[in-house]
Amino acid sequence: MRLKVHKPTIPERLWPPLAAGLLMLVVGAVAYATSQPFLYPSLGPTAFLQAEFPFHRTSQFRDTTFGHLIGIAAGLAAVFILGARSEPRLDALTRLPPRRIAAAALTVTLVIILQLLFKISNPPSAGTGLLFALGFFQPRLIDVIEVLAGVLFMASFGALIRHYRLKSPAGATNVKIVDADADG
Numbered sequence: 001m002r003l004k005v006h007k008p009t010i011p012e013r014l015w016p017p018l019a020a021g022l023l024m025l026v027v028g029a030v031a032y033a034t035s036q037p038f039l040y041p042s043l044g045p046t047a048f049l050q051a052e053f054p055f056h057r058t059s060q061f062r063d064t065t066f067g068h069l070i071g072i073a074a075g076l077a078a079v080f081i082l083g084a085r086s087e088p089r090l091d092a093l094t095r096l097p098p099r100r101i102a103a104a105a106l107t108v109t110l111v112i113i114l115q116l117l118f119k120i121s122n123p124p125s126a127g128t129g130l131l132f133a134l135g136f137f138q139p140r141l142i143d144v145i146e147v148l149a150g151v152l153f154m155a156s157f158g159a160l161i162r163h164y165r166l167k168s169p170a171g172a173t174n175v176k177i178v179d180a181d182a183d184g
Helices: 015-034 043-052 061-082 098-118 124-133 141-167
Strands: 002-006 174-178
Touching: 015 043, 015 141, 043 061, 043 124, 043 141, 061 098, 061 124, 061 141, 098 124, 124 141
Parallel strands: none
Antiparallel strands: 002 174
16 A cells, blocks of 8 residues: 545645635625625634634534523623623723623633533633623524524534545645556
């Protein structure tokens, strides 16, 4: 047996920026076409992970979707537990209220605890929780649905990119083992 080596179709240096940019464009296009806020800050690091580390568990569909779901739940729980729902949200002109600060701290703590408990790993999902804890998204069903939709779009398109990359890996060359007798 000998190895037959195929050159990748896209150079390794170009994969991460192209894949991350494409993920952001696709989710942004869906958001634009539907006039819904499906694109938000914590999806940037999610796209980065899926593009830079496509085979790592933090990038997998399961960890991405359940991680962000945990982030949402933690952010909502922190807001309700600490009574921060009526507090002003973070913006450039307002001093961050102490309850929002406490909600942010509790959110990140809960995200880590729950991800460890459920064996999930997706660091950007703490950012999704913070969007609720700091008041960018409100504890309303429509906000939760919009955030989840953005996550599902990102995770789904990320899975497509990973699938393509598995078929045509860029980092290492595509290596196939062939029978030595077949090629002489």
